Amino acid sequence: MAKELKKTDVVLVGMGWTGGILAAELSKKGYKVVGLERGKNQTLADFQMMHDELRFAHRFEMMQDLSTETVTFRNNLKMRALPMRQYGSFLLGNNVGGAGTHWNGQTFRFLPYDFEIYTKTVERYGKSKIPEEMTLQDWGITYDEFEKYYDQFEKAIGVSGDEAPLGAPRSYPFPTPPMKKTPPLELFFEAAKKLNLHPYMMPSANLSENYTNPDNISRPACQYCGFCERFGCEYAAKADPLNTVIPVALNTGNFELRTHANVVEILHQDGKAVGVKYIDTITREEYIQPAEVVGITSYALNNVRLLLISKMGKPYDPNTGTGVVGKNYCYQTFGASAQGFFENKQFNLYAGAGALGACLDDFNGDNFDHSDLNFLHGANISITQTGRRPIANNATPPGTPSWGAEFKKQSIKYANSVLSVGAQGASLPYRHHYLDLDPTYKDAFGLPLLRITFDFEEQDRQLVAYLGEQTEKIMKEMGADIIQAGKTLGPYNIVPYQSTHNTGGAIMGSSPETSVLNNYLQMWDFENVFIPGASAFPHNSGYNPTDTVGALAYRAAEGIDLYLQKGGLLV
Numbered sequence: 001m002a003k004e005l006k007k008t009d010v011v012l013v014g015m016g017w018t019g020g021i022l023a024a025e026l027s028k029k030g031y032k033v034v035g036l037e038r039g040k041n042q043t044l045a046d047f048q049m050m051h052d053e054l055r056f057a058h059r060f061e062m063m064q065d066l067s068t069e070t071v072t073f074r075n076n077l078k079m080r081a082l083p084m085r086q087y088g089s090f091l092l093g094n095n096v097g098g099a100g101t102h103w104n105g106q107t108f109r110f111l112p113y114d115f116e117i118y119t120k121t122v123e124r125y126g127k128s129k130i131p132e133e134m135t136l137q138d139w140g141i142t143y144d145e146f147e148k149y150y151d152q153f154e155k156a157i158g159v160s161g162d163e164a165p166l167g168a169p170r171s172y173p174f175p176t177p178p179m180k181k182t183p184p185l186e187l188f189f190e191a192a193k194k195l196n197l198h199p200y201m202m203p204s205a206n207l208s209e210n211y212t213n214p215d216n217i218s219r220p221a222c223q224y225c226g227f228c229e230r231f232g233c234e235y236a237a238k239a240d241p242l243n244t245v246i247p248v249a250l251n252t253g254n255f256e257l258r259t260h261a262n263v264v265e266i267l268h269q270d271g272k273a274v275g276v277k278y279i280d281t282i283t284r285e286e287y288i289q290p291a292e293v294v295g296i297t298s299y300a301l302n303n304v305r306l307l308l309i310s311k312m313g314k315p316y317d318p319n320t321g322t323g324v325v326g327k328n329y330c331y332q333t334f335g336a337s338a339q340g341f342f343e344n345k346q347f348n349l350y351a352g353a354g355a356l357g358a359c360l361d362d363f364n365g366d367n368f369d370h371s372d373l374n375f376l377h378g379a380n381i382s383i384t385q386t387g388r389r390p391i392a393n394n395a396t397p398p399g400t401p402s403w404g405a406e407f408k409k410q411s412i413k414y415a416n417s418v419l420s421v422g423a424q425g426a427s428l429p430y431r432h433h434y435l436d437l438d439p440t441y442k443d444a445f446g447l448p449l450l451r452i453t454f455d456f457e458e459q460d461r462q463l464v465a466y467l468g469e470q471t472e473k474i475m476k477e478m479g480a481d482i483i484q485a486g487k488t489l490g491p492y493n494i495v496p497y498q499s500t501h502n503t504g505g506a507i508m509g510s511s512p513e514t515s516v517l518n519n520y521l522q523m524w525d526f527e528n529v530f531i532p533g534a535s536a537f538p539h540n541s542g543y544n545p546t547d548t549v550g551a552l553a554y555r556a557a558e559g560i561d562l563y564l565q566k567g568g569l570l571v
Contacts, residue, residue, distance in 0.1 A: 004288045011293075013263045014298030016093065031561075033254060063091050071083070072441050076455060089493070096246065098241070107204060136428060148171070152554045157239035161200075181358070188474065217243070268526060273312075276288070326505050330539050334423075336487065352388070374459075378425065380423070381467070382421070425460065515538070521559060
């Protein structure tokens with residue numbers, strides 16, 4: 001029998017970026033907030049002297065235990081889905097801070113085009129440009145309406161950057177200047193400008209200088225140690241929920257953080273949530289936490305799974321195209337790249353930072369004419385210097401054996417003489433790409449796993465072929481002696497790592513017939529449930545998602561405050 005606890009104003013399921021932002025903003029306003037995290041607590045002290053590539057980058061110590069809960073995957077409806085038994089394509093964060101502790105810090109705003117992608121595509125090219133099976137739709141909010149929330153998030157974490165010539169417009173400059181322009185980035189800038197392109201420094205949550213945010217949280221500048229992705233930052237130079245928003249929430253006295261609290265169900269009756277049920281993973285005791293508002297603030301995939309398990313909203317049916325929960329799952333389109341080997345140039349590639357890079361948007365969004373192209377959207381093209389590490393980084397020219405004396409010789413020769421230019425392509429939704437509950441496999445608590453049905457489409461292959469040509473041109477102009485170009489894309493494979501940018505499944509929009517959430521991230525069907533996060537994206541852009549995730553959380557915090565004051569649907 002579950003023990004029922006004292007009712008609170010707001011309960012949050014998951015304490016990563018979205019949970020941390022909601023906790024900070026709502027507790028500052030005086031609301032009582034309970035944050036539930038199924039993992040353990042962690043602090044800056046846990047990351048001291050943890051530059052252990054094997055432990056964190058290859059054995060995934062900071063990630064969710066796949067032996068107790070994972071996802072299943074298939075490419076299409078005819079295939080049997082099988083569990084992801086070991087990490088590959090994406091990484092699921094665990095513990096307080098979630099995936100926000102092991103990210104690289106690349107903090108891009110989506111383009112105005114993204115928020116009105118259906119409308120703007122039809123206006124410029126006509127409806128016939130959109131493939132019949134592509135379920136493209138607007139977000140229910142414009143960039144101009146949304147821009148202030150980007151600004152809030154960027155000031156909270158101190159984003160370092162400079163103006164993107166073809167990027168989203170800004171009301172205010174970046175809080176801190178861009179990171180150091182290293183020799184590889186200089187090469188990229190020079191080459192891009194010779195090709196009449198528009199390079200700029202990558203916006204970074206790795207601080208370029210000491211910074212104090214509007215909540216009076218002070219953090220030091222990045223040391224360029226190169227241990228960002230899959231690692232926690234021991235300096236707090238890389239923004240994460242642990243060194244920005246969660247301390248703010250705790251300092252109010254209105255926020256209670258509970259760890260080892262695995263939420264298994266959102267409880268509801270008569271069209272409103274009444275609280276959540278969770279299990280203490282240490283004692284196995286069951287608890288019910290009543291609340292006026294429920295914020296589902298875990299990772300995108302788990303947000304959708306909780307809705308489906310709790311029977312909230314109408315599940316999406318790919319055969320009829322009806323229903324909304326699970327709809328418009330999108331990933332990210334990689335494959336367009338150019339790796340260049342230099343015979344007479346040496347770089348200090350073991351120094352770096354997660355978002356130390358240069359990029360351009362000439363082939364992103366609708367910044368270029370798609371009239372004669374067989375795809376929509378595009379990609380941000382970039383070069384990054386994230387800090388090479390000896391186990392994972394052994395790049396060798398084409399034709400080199402994959403082991404043995406020659407492999408070792410070439411690995412050493414090119415250890416600091418190989419650069420990569422890559423394109424992070426947008427992923428657009430299709431009718432048969434979706435999330436649902438697996439009928440066979442269950443987690444450690446006997447609950448069904450989430451099933452992903454997804455594959456790359458001709459849209460993605462055409463995008464990769466076109467963008468691959470552009471990356472190769474840039475690398476040639478950079479002067480590489482040997483170039484290995486990527487211009488082809490096979491079926492989606494969940495085994496090799498690509499990105500942790502899973503999106504969709506609980507999308508926002510302008511109508512309950514086509515979306516789960518309104519533009520305050522409030523459920524149409526359950527007015528006191530709010531779900532910020534990448535699960536709200538109707539499609540994925542040519543950028544990293546975190547800036548948009550953070551901005552959505554600030555929008556949701558505003559919505560929850562309004563709801564607690566007056567109730568009802570806000571849109």
